[in-house]
Amino acid sequence: MANSIGKILTITSFGESHGRLVGIVIDGCPAGLPVTEADIQKELDRRKPGASAASTARAEEDRAEILSGIFNGHTTGAPICLVVWNKDVKSGDYDKTKKLLRPGHADFTSYVKYGGFGDYRGGGRFSGRITAGWVMAGAVAHKLLDTIGVEIVAHSIEIGGITARSMDFNTIRQNADANPLHCADKEAAAKMLAAIETAAGEGDSLGGIIEGIAAGLPAGLGEPVFDNLDGEMAKALFAIPAVKGVEFGAGFGAARMKGTQNNDPFIIKDGEIATASNNAGGVLGGISNGMPLVVRVAVKPTPSISQKQQTVDIENMTEADIKIEGRHDVCIVPRAVVVVEAMMAIVLCDFALRAGLIPGVIK
Amino acid sequence: MANSIGKILTITSFGESHGRLVGIVIDGCPAGLPVTEADIQKELDRRKPGASAASTARAEEDRAEILSGIFNGHTTGAPICLVVWNKDVKSGDYDKTKKLLRPGHADFTSYVKYGGFGDYRGGGRFSGRITAGWVMAGAVAHKLLDTIGVEIVAHSIEIGGITARSMDFNTIRQNADANPLHCADKEAAAKMLAAIETAAGEGDSLGGIIEGIAAGLPAGLGEPVFDNLDGEMAKALFAIPAVKGVEFGAGFGAARMKGTQNNDPFIIKDGEIATASNNAGGVLGGISNGMPLVVRVAVKPTPSISQKQQTVDIENMTEADIKIEGRHDVCIVPRAVVVVEAMMAIVLCDFALRAGLIPGVIK
């Protein structure tokens, strides 16, 4: 079940970049949740290439289709199958370089694992495109979380070394979608865009950092010791292609703090227990503590660059050069923002269901 | 199965810090592997408090006991139960502060999740002590990995802001165990120890960063898209108390690199495909690529500090001060090094078994 994740709410991913479709089966969703294709489409559209320079020119308009599990506008408790059909596929681009391993891509590891039988077109199963299915599942998860007042916002906090300034949650949620980079800091966004355009001109690519925040999360979610909230969340986020690091709260910065600095003092706020700071990022002992869950993911620069690179011709076992053609995002951070939100929503739903916070039938 | 991890090689953790014992059940270990209590003890001893200032004074000598699954000196294919009995337990220390939530600890989240029924003594189930069980399981996993030539070394690369210099794998493996901090850089280790002693004098604590390296790992391990090598490894590492971040290869640094810098060129070395650099940290597309697996984990400073802290009295729902007494590691990084190795070994064994690299019977 390597292509499934989640214990009670489970998603199973299928499809390839240049195959017939990309899809997802959601199992364990409570019955009675109102879901329409428009709900799904809305999230899918947020993942669309936006900033001209940042994203691929793939013209295809992804249309979400519900194939099962929804009846009379509501979930039935049966598995929900959602798909987008691939339309704008130019596989010829890839056949030429098939035997040349693209640096930074999964061509080599896929070749070793699947004995050369893998679908190499556009990265096949390793393409970022398969996250379209996850985003569709995320749309359902977001609706489920709505029923218990949990809201998730992710945003770009760093691209090409340019960092957004720190903001409060409300400012972030209001501004994160205001530009195609999903960066809540308008000034930083402008600089990031310029950096992306420069990189594009150089045939290079950029990475960055995404921060995801879940607000309204009740204390008590997480299943120690191994199915803890941070561990399951990290696993889900590392599934996103190009993610190389995950940290919660103060994260790697906590390694440089003293206990007196890093410990979040407990206080009473509005009659509830809270913490004065949130270096923990909302999770203690693998369980949510009622503070916002804060996670950051490091995204590597897009491996597909148009500059010539050194590689190996796997058929002839000779060293060779490769020049990757075709359309590629210079920086996938902006599009990955929506995927981070989706994976966070899916994991949090799973925990909310495990904790019995969301009932088996939504009324 | 929140206290189990692994798909084919599964470990199930049980026990508490101040209960009768700490233990582990290992399921799915192939038959025929020679295992003695001495093998287990050896790893357990490496986790012992070593640097006087860095570690607790808990006098107890942990003795590994095999309760099942080993017969005539070999694994039988049946579940292996390993335990250490708790002896030197001073639970009175904890009863006094039972109602005061310790900042940075799981007292509050445990209280919410388990309704106050949790064993609060010494952190109970949330104590670092339960990792003794994981280290015992790791000892078996290391022996399994030996059969396929995989070697794992972890070491402290940063403590209290002091960083070790970069070294090659052989230097690290030769020097990492030469001092109680498990820091391969002797000079840095001396400074780290001084920093720990200073923090101890101030009633404060320190965090740091551990790097784990798996050498000899064949290409092809990992199960995309959700059970990928990095995701499963990250989940296992986030189970270690105090871990707040996990990154592979260039990690968060990759977010600041360009594609031309971050992509590892493929080369042919000794007739095999390799990469000229290892920014990927040995994993591409969730699958090992034959290069050393390199992972780093951020460890927060020990939350137990002897300075007075602000907190909440959960019985009376009033704000209060807490002063934690008893014995505590000023910095758990050195002891966590052995736990990182153990979790890495367990995860890699699981993948090697899933890939059929380790047979069902060891001969």
Added chain:
Amino acid sequence: MANSIGKILTITSFGESHGRLVGIVIDGCPAGLPVTEADIQKELDRRKPGASAASTARAEEDRAEILSGIFNGHTTGAPICLVVWNKDVKSGDYDKTKKLLRPGHADFTSYVKYGGFGDYRGGGRFSGRITAGWVMAGAVAHKLLDTIGVEIVAHSIEIGGITARSMDFNTIRQNADANPLHCADKEAAAKMLAAIETAAGEGDSLGGIIEGIAAGLPAGLGEPVFDNLDGEMAKALFAIPAVKGVEFGAGFGAARMKGTQNNDPFIIKDGEIATASNNAGGVLGGISNGMPLVVRVAVKPTPSISQKQQTVDIENMTEADIKIEGRHDVCIVPRAVVVVEAMMAIVLCDFALRAGLIPGVIK
């Protein structure tokens, strides 16, 4: 993951009787297996209604479609999605009796579990139609088992109280598909067909017993103590709608035997260890013993009958009569034969993969 089964080879079922489609996702299938839509179609056709009296008149011709996971005629190692679209759907038949619970069906239990949101048309998710997906997955599993010489044959051994005579495996495999009842005993098949026609005339229905045999199975498959071969097989077979009992080898008959009668003496045959009899049905201690695996499943009479029945109107909470209209198999045993084969194949593949008998890449 209630709609998934299998640990290494996992199938995930989706779709409804009168929704858009019925489908399956197969995860964990090794790469390199040649699979065509014709391979899938062949098994699907065997499940088609055959004997006029025994089966429904649903005219729809099911066409298997491969949506993912197959590339250039071979499996890629990625999830394989297979579907059949529903075409000949007369949902109006069901709206009329929607509020009347059909005795012997899941209408009531579905209503309780899913709060009335379930798709009630044609039994929705509880319809035998969803086994079309399982049969498609079974087609792939049969091909995988071919690579290690395992052959599975199921046949009707009892319908309406009429029993087929005992035969050897070769006779069964040659004759089981010779008539639409999948009964290898021609004379018994004729009587069964007559019984079915009589029951049809009376507006009644019949049950029966199916026997499944797996030949060529190597010794050593099965994972005691809980994932044993018989337990996993039984679970998979109880998923087939209408199955009320599962037994292996002498089964319930063994309860009436003495140890001297039931124990299968070990012998040496062709230089291999075998047993002189097969009361164990090929499984000892939850592990295959190299003898043919023999399992029998009890199938209840089709609950949809055209006679008037007593029931409850769930909207008005009043007792009421129900007369079920529409098309229904008088006896589903013949069609379930193919489903039994499919589920056996899926479970045995999973165990063969767990045992490393089938490699990760088929060459």
Added chain:
Amino acid sequence: MANSIGKILTITSFGESHGRLVGIVIDGCPAGLPVTEADIQKELDRRKPGASAASTARAEEDRAEILSGIFNGHTTGAPICLVVWNKDVKSGDYDKTKKLLRPGHADFTSYVKYGGFGDYRGGGRFSGRITAGWVMAGAVAHKLLDTIGVEIVAHSIEIGGITARSMDFNTIRQNADANPLHCADKEAAAKMLAAIETAAGEGDSLGGIIEGIAAGLPAGLGEPVFDNLDGEMAKALFAIPAVKGVEFGAGFGAARMKGTQNNDPFIIKDGEIATASNNAGGVLGGISNGMPLVVRVAVKPTPSISQKQQTVDIENMTEADIKIEGRHDVCIVPRAVVVVEAMMAIVLCDFALRAGLIPGVIK
């Protein structure tokens, strides 16, 4: 995780017949349930050998010990480890016949699977003795089910071909424990005992049938299509050594009924929906329907008999005779009754937790 069963309430079995101990880890048990060693001991005692002729003379008095997960008399939410230490072990009995495969036992299959490394003493991991751990877990599960009013009673309904007469649930629950055979029909029990004594005199053994009933079970438990109530229950029951068949309600008898006979009419009883008969055995579409769950398991005659049997010497690969010595139950049906109850309780708890019927903290 072959030695684990259950999704939310998971038990992990370890230990061997002649090793140091037999144990169980229960994960996922809600916090706050009062549990004492006496609660566990009570169930363990019911599994003790009782009828002199029926059971082994193993003198050992099993003492349940709680090793973790219980604090101040209540479950903590942490894994509960329960063990019984083996004391009265005469392993010498087994060494003599080590190379001779005992017919009807797992000696051969274990040998194949574990390459001869298995603990052969007393059946090792395949011994009925390991069910002592399951019975201890069952004791906890029974207490959990008490909180929602579910009661489970199993009883011997057939031994050596002698059948108990049919009785109502209250009569069964009052009389089932009145004799060591756990047969509610006193007259039948006397005949069964005589049959057992006769078989004992002949050096032979007997099988039988156990019926398990769960009363008070609410409608709505079960997770179709694969994790359904009957399938999961069957899997759990097939784990009990010597079980060769499992059926629900009318079971194999349903195969011989017509739809008009087998369908249970829906009625309204005390304002609730019920069925007039219970051929379904309390489960429809894999979900409980509020009627008593009725399951029957076929138990084969004890394979250990004192008569001479034909077998193979696996070291020399020659045919040979074997005469099994040592103490053995002539009929394990009476002792398996308690194990059936335990496994039923464990499975039902798991489903009750999945359905949110039992909360995360018991108050």
